[in-house]
Amino acid sequence: MENKTCFHCGDDCGNHPITFQEKSFCCNGCKTVFEIFNENNLTCYYDLQNSPGAVPKEIEGKYDFLSEEKIIENLTEFRSDTIEIVTLYIPHIHCSSCIWILENLKQLNTSITDSLVNFGKKTVRVSYSPKTTSLKQVVILLSSIGYEPYISLEDYQTEKKQVNRSLIYKLGIAGFGFGNIMFLSFPEYFELNEYWLEQYKHLFRWLMFIMSIPLVFYSSQDYFISAYKGLKAKILNIDVPIALGISVLFIRSTVEILFDLGSGFFDSLAGLIFFLLVGKFFQQKTYDFLSFERDYKSYFPIAITKIAPDGSESSIQVYDIEKGDRILIRNEELIPVDAILINGKGKIDYSFVTGESQTVSKISGDKLFAGGKQTSGVIELEALKSVEQSYLTQLWSNDVFNKNKDDGFATITNKISKHFTIAILFIALVATMFWIITDISKAMNVFTAVLIIACPCAIALSAPFTFGNLLRIFGKLKFYIKNASVIEKLAQIDTVIFDKTGTITSNKSSNAIYDGELLSDTENLVLKNSLRGSNHPLSRSLYSILKEHNIVTLDTFEEHIGKGIEAKHNDINLKIGSASFVGNPQETNVLNTTVHISSNNVYKGKYTFYNSYRKGVSKLFNKLKKQFDLVILSGDNEGERENLKKLLPAKTKLIFNQKPEDKLEFIKYHQSEGAKVLMIGDGLNDAGALAQSDVGIAISEDVNVFSPACDAILDASKFKELYAYIKASKSAIKVIKWSFVLSFIYNVVGLYFAVTGQLAPVVAAILMPLSSISIVVFTTIATNLIGKKLK
Amino acid sequence: MSVIYILLSVSVVVGVAFFIIFLTAVKSGQYDDSYTPSVRMLFEDELVKPKTKKSTKTD
Numbered sequence: 001m002e003n004k005t006c007f008h009c010g011d012d013c014g015n016h017p018i019t020f021q022e023k024s025f026c027c028n029g030c031k032t033v034f035e036i037f038n039e040n041n042l043t044c045y046y047d048l049q050n051s052p053g054a055v056p057k058e059i060e061g062k063y064d065f066l067s068e069e070k071i072i073e074n075l076t077e078f079r080s081d082t083i084e085i086v087t088l089y090i091p092h093i094h095c096s097s098c099i100w101i102l103e104n105l106k107q108l109n110t111s112i113t114d115s116l117v118n119f120g121k122k123t124v125r126v127s128y129s130p131k132t133t134s135l136k137q138v139v140i141l142l143s144s145i146g147y148e149p150y151i152s153l154e155d156y157q158t159e160k161k162q163v164n165r166s167l168i169y170k171l172g173i174a175g176f177g178f179g180n181i182m183f184l185s186f187p188e189y190f191e192l193n194e195y196w197l198e199q200y201k202h203l204f205r206w207l208m209f210i211m212s213i214p215l216v217f218y219s220s221q222d223y224f225i226s227a228y229k230g231l232k233a234k235i236l237n238i239d240v241p242i243a244l245g246i247s248v249l250f251i252r253s254t255v256e257i258l259f260d261l262g263s264g265f266f267d268s269l270a271g272l273i274f275f276l277l278v279g280k281f282f283q284q285k286t287y288d289f290l291s292f293e294r295d296y297k298s299y300f301p302i303a304i305t306k307i308a309p310d311g312s313e314s315s316i317q318v319y320d321i322e323k324g325d326r327i328l329i330r331n332e333e334l335i336p337v338d339a340i341l342i343n344g345k346g347k348i349d350y351s352f353v354t355g356e357s358q359t360v361s362k363i364s365g366d367k368l369f370a371g372g373k374q375t376s377g378v379i380e381l382e383a384l385k386s387v388e389q390s391y392l393t394q395l396w397s398n399d400v401f402n403k404n405k406d407d408g409f410a411t412i413t414n415k416i417s418k419h420f421t422i423a424i425l426f427i428a429l430v431a432t433m434f435w436i437i438t439d440i441s442k443a444m445n446v447f448t449a450v451l452i453i454a455c456p457c458a459i460a461l462s463a464p465f466t467f468g469n470l471l472r473i474f475g476k477l478k479f480y481i482k483n484a485s486v487i488e489k490l491a492q493i494d495t496v497i498f499d500k501t502g503t504i505t506s507n508k509s510s511n512a513i514y515d516g517e518l519l520s521d522t523e524n525l526v527l528k529n530s531l532r533g534s535n536h537p538l539s540r541s542l543y544s545i546l547k548e549h550n551i552v553t554l555d556t557f558e559e560h561i562g563k564g565i566e567a568k569h570n571d572i573n574l575k576i577g578s579a580s581f582v583g584n585p586q587e588t589n590v591l592n593t594t595v596h597i598s599s600n601n602v603y604k605g606k607y608t609f610y611n612s613y614r615k616g617v618s619k620l621f622n623k624l625k626k627q628f629d630l631v632i633l634s635g636d637n638e639g640e641r642e643n644l645k646k647l648l649p650a651k652t653k654l655i656f657n658q659k660p661e662d663k664l665e666f667i668k669y670h671q672s673e674g675a676k677v678l679m680i681g682d683g684l685n686d687a688g689a690l691a692q693s694d695v696g697i698a699i700s701e702d703v704n705v706f707s708p709a710c711d712a713i714l715d716a717s718k719f720k721e722l723y724a725y726i727k728a729s730k731s732a733i734k735v736i737k738w739s740f741v742l743s744f745i746y747n748v749v750g751l752y753f754a755v756t757g758q759l760a761p762v763v764a765a766i767l768m769p770l771s772s773i774s775i776v777v778f779t780t781i782a783t784n785l786i787g788k789k790l791k
Numbered sequence: 792m793s794v795i796y797i798l799l800s801v802s803v804v805v806g807v808a809f810f811i812i813f814l815t816a817v818k819s820g821q822y823d824d825s826y827t828p829s830v831r832m833l834f835e836d837e838l839v840k841p842k843t844k845k846s847t848k849t850d
Binding site for chain 2: 100103117120121168172173180183200207
């Protein structure tokens with residue numbers, strides 16, 4: 001029988017699909033969502049896209065905290081008696097069906113007046129009437145149709161972020177000014193001494209002057225500010241000659257029209273500012289759905305259930321948790337503080353923290369660290385510390401998180417600008433001296449002309465367009481980079497440090513090797529079938545590794561939580577589980593995860609789990625080893641040392657048992673020795689190392705899921721391409737150097753006109769856009785060629 | 792008065808008008824999400840007709 005896929009979510013329905021209205025569903029959850037849509041005439045959802053849905057999750061009690069007045073106040077954007085507006089982040093938004101169903105929410109709950117999706121940011125903005133519904137009900141409705149919003153501590157902030165649109169305004173003004181000034185200065189290009197033009201040229205010039213005022217004083221503000229800051233710090237950055245060029249252009253033009261000496265250079269001025277801002281805009285590629293600034297706040301819940309001494313439960317804000325408080329953690333909830341387990345069976349998934357997906361079993365009295373996620377049933381904890389003082393969150397009090405990595409980093413443009421600025425000033429002075437001696441009337445003219453023509457528009461555009469384009473190419477290849485300077489830093493890397501778990505190993509699959517007496521066919525059959533019934537993560541992984549067997553009904557099946565499984569079929573009595581459970585007293589290997597098996601009380605052997613490494617790890621390391629120092633920095637024990645030694649080049653350093661702070665210090669130490677470090681990690685435990693390194697790349701199986709603060713996010717499927725990406729960054733630097741050469745040629749041509757005192761406005765007006773456009777074309781073609789080699 | 796003044800003032804007024812429209816468009820957030828509207832536009836035909844008696848009045 002061929003398995004059907006679920007009509008709602010597209011998953012495999014297994015052997016027992018639920019059939020409803022001649023459609024198959026993998027589970028009741030999916031069926032329920034379909035029923036909801038069906039009743040409300042919303043089945044169009046399925047016409048737009050095949051199986052677009054997600055399985056709704058268990059949400060019992062999970063959103064109780066949304067009834068708290070203070071929390072509603074903080075989450076909503078707008079609040080009055082008749083309307084409340086809230087923007088919710090929904091990671092599942094992925095297709096047009098999602099947009100459609102979410103914008104038709106009012107069909108499901110008539111109290112919702114409006115809902116608007118922002119696909120890029122994966123958010124939905126819902127307006128509803130608080131008289132007839134509540135925030136909690138809206139969130140529960142969304143969850144029940146498979147669109148569970150993600151609400152984290154990060155959303156709980158009184159200050160709402162303001163969108164910064166100033167660059168768009170500046171660009172808009174510059175574009176407006178550029179177009180109109182070009183239009184007005186056009187007649188003057190022909191130098192026709194027509195009566196008509198002569199009569200109106202003053203009017204035209206003053207109009208140009210008026211329009212250039214907002215360009216100089218508003219649109220190019222950033223260049224002046226940056227130049228001032230640079231000079232103050234005694235750095236000749238690229239903005240210094242730009243600011244100088246803009247001011248000279250403006251002053252000379254104003255003087256010219258004031259004394260009727262000429263038409264001025266308003267057209268070149270407007271063009272320069274416009275092109276520069278276009279470059280800035282182009283470089284600013286943002287990925288709305290990704291965040292590079294996440295700290296633990298994005299992972300942590302807003303509120304948690306507190307148990308009062310009298311046994312009553314209430315929601316409290318996580319920051320209000322104090323030492324000694326009793327708290328309740330439900331299934332799938334995150335533990336926000338270091339605590340001691342009081343009641344219940346803990347099965348903690350630390351994958352957020354360590355990247356390790358295997359859950360850890362905990363019993364009453366064990367210490368639990370913040371950041372773990374409970375994965376089975378309800379547990380009761382006693383807080384040992386407050387949120388900020390917990391083991392994991394303490395990492396964020398380290399200075400690295402307050403430091404801006406770009407501070408003190410000299411970009412290639414600024415490096416060249418230092419020499420460039422000095423050279424230009426030198427040429428300007430020499431030329432002026434020369435003219436003072438030969439023809440003093442031209443001296444001032446030449447001085448300003450040199451500064452105008454040398455204004456490094458083309459140089460300033462090289463890097464933004466090269467990096468901007470490469471950023472987009474990388475983005476298409478699922479390598480998401482925070483900003484352009486990261487590419488530059490990537491090109492300078494000489495040491496590559498990898499985290500192990502979750503970075504070079506894959507979370508999805510693991511390997512298990514059997515060691516011991518061979519099992520008979522029937523024993524294998526019973527083994528497979530008993531694992532089938534168990535939900536323990538180790539059973540699940542082992543089950544998926546073992547060969548297919550027929551399905552048989554077991555005579556007895558018993559799961560001893562925390563120990564193992566006992567199953568009986570015909571004359572075989574199988575015990576699967578921990579060493580002590582199956583009766584093997586000599587446990588030798590304590591480093592690796594093992595599952596032991598005994599049949600009819602005779603010990604048979606064990607399955608040892610090994611990490612399964614990502615495809616191409618070995619190849620990647622072999623490529624990298626020629627140019628880089630390689631280090632594996634793992635938080636795990638040494639169980640995998642031998643395996644790694646076989647897999648990786650001999651010169652790779654292997655360092656185990658590293659705490660988050662150790663990783664950070666390790667990188668700091670190497671940096672102080674002059675190394676440029678690239679750190680590749682995934683979990684929150686790498687957060688410090690990622691922040692400290694020159695470039696921190698987070699590996700992510702699913703980029704929509706959270707990754708710690710970093711400079712770039714790399715999709716796990718592209719891990720083996722890392723070397724190609726580093727190489728592409730190096731090529732980009734070469735492209736920029738070539739375009740510098742190109743713009744120097746333009747500058748030399750321009751300088752010839754300038755020093756000989758023949759710089760006419762029309763020459764500047766042609767040379768300036770020509771150089772800018774040719775640089776844009778050159779860098780775009782060159783980076784596209786680099787991009788073609790990738791893939 | 793010469794016709795050039797009229798022409799100039801018309802051209803400047805048109806330019807400024809478009810410029811103001813642009814500014815209001817940016818301010819209202821039209822440039823914040825450049826993808827969703829392109830999808831939303833295509834839903835015209837699939838919009839759900841409200842069921843009888845079910846009020847979907849939006850304010």
